[in-house]
Amino acid sequence: MSEKNIQLALFGFGCVGQGLYDVLHHSEVLQADIAKICVKDPSKKRSVDDALITFDKNTILDRKDIDVVVEMINDTDEAFNIVSRALKNKTNVVSASKKMLATYFEPLFLLQEEHGVALIYEGSAGGSIPIIRTLEEYYDNELLSSLRGILNGTTNYILSRMELEHKEYNEVLADAQREGFAEIDPWLDVSGADTLYKVCLLAVHAFGVILKPEEVLHLGIQQVSFNDIRYAREKNLRIKLIASAAKTENGYRVFVMPRFVRADDELYKVMYEYNGIEVEGAFSCKQTFTGKGAGSHPTGSAVLSDISALTYQYRYGYKKLKKLKKQLGDAYSTTPLLETDFAIRVYVRYENQDQLSLLDIRHVVEEYRSPSMNFIIADVGFQSLYVLKDNAQNTLFVCAID
Numbered sequence: 001m002s003e004k005n006i007q008l009a010l011f012g013f014g015c016v017g018q019g020l021y022d023v024l025h026h027s028e029v030l031q032a033d034i035a036k037i038c039v040k041d042p043s044k045k046r047s048v049d050d051a052l053i054t055f056d057k058n059t060i061l062d063r064k065d066i067d068v069v070v071e072m073i074n075d076t077d078e079a080f081n082i083v084s085r086a087l088k089n090k091t092n093v094v095s096a097s098k099k100m101l102a103t104y105f106e107p108l109f110l111l112q113e114e115h116g117v118a119l120i121y122e123g124s125a126g127g128s129i130p131i132i133r134t135l136e137e138y139y140d141n142e143l144l145s146s147l148r149g150i151l152n153g154t155t156n157y158i159l160s161r162m163e164l165e166h167k168e169y170n171e172v173l174a175d176a177q178r179e180g181f182a183e184i185d186p187w188l189d190v191s192g193a194d195t196l197y198k199v200c201l202l203a204v205h206a207f208g209v210i211l212k213p214e215e216v217l218h219l220g221i222q223q224v225s226f227n228d229i230r231y232a233r234e235k236n237l238r239i240k241l242i243a244s245a246a247k248t249e250n251g252y253r254v255f256v257m258p259r260f261v262r263a264d265d266e267l268y269k270v271m272y273e274y275n276g277i278e279v280e281g282a283f284s285c286k287q288t289f290t291g292k293g294a295g296s297h298p299t300g301s302a303v304l305s306d307i308s309a310l311t312y313q314y315r316y317g318y319k320k321l322k323k324l325k326k327q328l329g330d331a332y333s334t335t336p337l338l339e340t341d342f343a344i345r346v347y348v349r350y351e352n353q354d355q356l357s358l359l360d361i362r363h364v365v366e367e368y369r370s371p372s373m374n375f376i377i378a379d380v381g382f383q384s385l386y387v388l389k390d391n392a393q394n395t396l397f398v399c400a401i402d
C-alpha cells in the first residue's frame with residue numbers, strides 16, 4: 001500500500017463497527033479513511049453522515065480504490081459472500097466474524113492462497129487479546145502442546161456473579177441481559193457455541209488443524225445451578241467454561257465444556273467479562289494472556305490493529321497448517337485429526353438415575369445423593385458426551401475435572 005491514506009470499506013455498523021469507528025478516530029498513527037459503510041436496515045438512524053452509508057454491497061465490492069474490506073456483520077452466509085468476493089477481487093480483508101470464519105475456513109484459506117491476498121481476524125477470538133497473531137508468529141517454531149481458555153465473556157460474567165452473589169443461573173442471566181452483558185437470545189454464548197468457533201480458529205493457528213465446528217463437542221452452562229458452584233467453592237475450585245485444544249499422540253483433543261479450575265490456575269482469577277488464554281509449549285512452559293474478550297471498543301481495537309498490520313503487508317503465513325498439509329498430502333482432508341476416543345473425568349449432577357444411562361460410564365470415583373442434589377464423579381467415554389450437545393431436553397450438568 002502507498003503513502004496515501006488507506007481506503008476502508010466497512011460492512012456492518014453495529015457493536016463492533018461503531019467500536020472500530022471510535023477507535024479509528026482516536027488513532028494518531030493509522031492514516032485511514034472510511035470510504036463507505038454498508039449496512040442492512042434503511043430504517044435505522046445512524047450516528048454518521050448519510051453520505052457514508054450504503055445498503056448495496058455491490059457499490060463497494062465493485063470499487064477498485066478500496067484497500068481493505070472490514071467485515072463486521074452478523075449474518076454468516078452473507079459475510080462469507082462478501083469476504084470471498086473481496087478476496088477474489090484481490091482486496092485484503094479484516095473480519096471479526098468467528099462463526100463465518102470457522103464454518104468456511106477451508107475455502108477462505110484456499111482463496112487467500114489462490115489470489116495472494118490477506119484475510120486477518122484478530123478480533124474474532126479473545127477480543128482485545130492479541131492471541132491469533134501470537135500463536136501464528138511467536139509460537140511459530142515452538143512445540144506447542146496445548147491451549148486452554150475462557151473465550152466467552154458472557155458465560156464468565158454469569159458464573160462469576162452466581163458464585164460471588166450466591167444466585168441461581170436464571171436470575172443472573174436476566175440481570176446480564178438487562179445490563180447488556182448477555183443477548184436477548186443468549187443461546188450462542190451459554191451453549192458454548194461461540195467459544196467453539198473461537199477454539200476452532202485458535203486450533204488452526206496453534207496446531208495447523210482445520211476442524212469442522214459441527215464435529216467438535218461443545219457443552220454449555222445452561223444447566224449449572226448454585227449447588228454446583230457451592231460444591232466447587234467447598235473444594236476451593238471455580239467453574240469456568242473452558243475451551244481446550246491439546247495435541248496428543250493420536251491427534252488433537254479439542255472441545256468446549258464447563259470445567260472445575262483450581263485456585264493455583266491462572267484462569268481461576270479471570271472473572272466477570274474478562275477472557276483468559278493459557279498456552280503451553282515444550283520450552284516456553286505456561287503463559288497466560290488476559291483481557292476483555294468482547295465488546296465494542298476492545299473488539300474495535302483488535303480490528304484496528306489488523307488494519308494497521310495490513311499497512312506493512314502482514315498476512316498469516318499458516319506455516320503450521322501448510323506443514324501439516326504437506327506431511328499428510330491428499331490424506332489431509334480425510335485424516336481424522338480430532339481425537340474423540342478417550343475417557344474423561346467428569347462431575348455429573350442428575351435428577352434421576354435413569355439419565356446416567358445416556359453416558360458411557362467406565363469408572364465411578366465418587367457418588368453423592370441427597371434430597372437437594374445427586375451427583376457422581378466418574379470416568380466416562382468422551383464420545384458419549386456428544387449426546388448432550390445441542391440437546392434441548394438435557395438436564396444433566398456435566399463439568400470436567402482435572
Ligand SMILES: NC(=O)c1ccc[n+]([C@@H]2O[C@H](COP(=O)([O-])OP(=O)(O)OC[C@H]3O[C@@H](n4cnc5c(N)ncnc54)[C@H](OP(=O)(O)O)[C@@H]3O)[C@@H](O)[C@H]2O)c1
Pocket residue numbers: 011012013014015016017038039040041042044072073074075078096097098099123124125127293294295296299
Ligand atoms: N459484539 C462483540 O463484542 C463481538 C466480538 C467479536 C466478534 N464479533 C463478531 O462481529 C460480527 C458483528 O458483531 P456485532 O456485535 O457488531 O453485531 P451487531 O451489533 O448485531 O451489528 C451487525 C451489523 O451488521 C449489519 N448487517 C447485517 N446483515 C448485513 C448485510 N447483509 N449487509 C450489510 N450489513 C449487514 C447490521 O446492519 P444494520 O445496522 O442495518 O442492522 C449491523 O450494522 C459478528 O460476526 C460477531 O460474531 C462481535
